[in-house]
Amino acid sequence: MKTFPADRAPTDEAGARDWLRLARSERVGPVTFAELMRRYPTAAAALDALPDLAARGGAKGRVRLADADRVAAEYEAAMAAGARMLALGAESYPPNLARVEAAPPLLWCLGDPATARAEAVSIVGARNASALGLRFTETLARELGAKGHAVISGLARGIDAAAHGGALETGTVAVLAGGVDSVWPPQNAELYDAIRKKGAILSERPMGYEGRARDFPRRNRLVSGLGRGIVVAEGAERSGSLITARYAGEQGREVMAVPGSPLDPRAGGCNLLIREGATLVRHALDVIEALSPLHDDAALLEDEEEAWEAPMVEEDAALRARVMELLGPHPTPVDEIVRMSGASSGFVSLVLLELDLAGRLAREPGGSVALMG
Secondary structure (H helix, E strand, O other), rough: OOOOOHOOOOOOOHHHHHHHHOOOOOOOOHHHHHHHHOOOOOOOHHHHEEEEEHHHHHOOOOOOOHHHHHHHHHHHHHHHHOOOOEEOOOOOOOHHHHOOOOOEEEEEEEEEEOEEEOOOOOOOOOOOHHHHHHHHHHHHHHHEEEEEEEEEEOOOOHHHHHHHOOOOOOOOOEEEEOOOEEEEEEEHHHHHHEEEEHHHEEEOOOOOOOOOOHHHHHHHHHHHHHHHHHEEEEOOOOHHHHHHHHHHOOOOOEEEEOOOOEEEEEEEHHHHHHHOOOOOOOOOOHHHHHHHHHHHHHHHHHHOOOOOOOOOOOOOHHHHHHHHHHHHOOOOOOHHHHHHHOOHHHHHHHHHHHHHHOOOOOEEEOOOOOOOO
C-alpha cells in the first residue's frame, strides 16, 4: 500500500473548503481522491483538473463538482457545532485509519481527535446483549483503558454502549453512520454527550446527515480501521459484528472474540470466529498479549517505505491503448496490468484515474479493477 502524501493536507480554511469540495464531488471516492492528491499540489488544482481528466477517460458529460454553496453550508454547520475537520495526511488524522486501504479523505470530529490514538482497540457486539456480556464488555474496556488503550465502537445499544461506558474516563471514540451531530440511537444521547466531552465522536458524513441501513457497513469499516485489533464480545453468525470482524481481517488487524455458550445464538458468531482462528479473549491480558507483536509491524505503526512514483507526463497513445486493451469486464489486479503493459505504475494509475472519473471503472477490494461499458 502506498502512503498518502502528508504535505498535501490543507493548512488554512480556504484549503479545507477545497478539500471538502473535492471529497464531495461526483465520482471522487477515497481511492480517486488519493490519486488526485498524488498528482496535484492542492485540492483546488485537482478540482480544476477534474473536467479534463474525465473527458480523457471518455465521460459522456461533464463531471459534476460539488455545489459550492452546499459545501459552504456543510463547512459552516460544522464550525457552528464545534466540529473539526481531520484531513487525511494531517497530524490530527487517526494514525491507524490513515494506513487503511481507501481511507476516507476527511472525518468530522467532535471532541478531542487525539483520543483516536495508535494504541486503540475496537470492541463490537450484539445490540440485544446479555447481562453477562454487558458486564464483561464494560470490565474489559475499563481494564484496556487502564493499560493505555483507547476503545473504539459504534455507539449502538448493547455491547457498543457498554464498551464506551467502561472506557469513558480513559478514552473512547464513537463512530457514527450519520453526521457527528446526528445522535442515534436516541436512548444513547446521554452517553453521546459524555463521549463528546471526554473522548471523540467521528464521522465521514456531512453535518445533519441521518444514517441509513446502507451507511452502517461504511461505519463498521471505520470502527475496525481505527483500532489495532478488534474484539467481538457477542454476535450472531449473521450480524453486523461479524461483518466488522471481516473488515478487520482484510485490514490486517488482529481479530479476537469472546467465547460463549453454543446454546446462545448471540455467541454463535464469536465461536465461529474462534474456530476460524480468531484469538480467544478471557480478559484484557489476552487482548494485550495478542497486540504485543504488532508493535513491530511497520504497516501499522510506521510509514511504509514505498513512495509515490511520479507518473509519466507525456501522452503515449500506443501505451494508453495497450492499457485499455488489458482491461475488461472481469476484475484484473492493477499490478498485472502494469507488468503486462510495460507502462510505469504511475502511467497506469493515471489512465485508471481518468476512467474512474468518467464513470467507466469499477474498483474491487484488494487492488483489482474492471472496465464498465
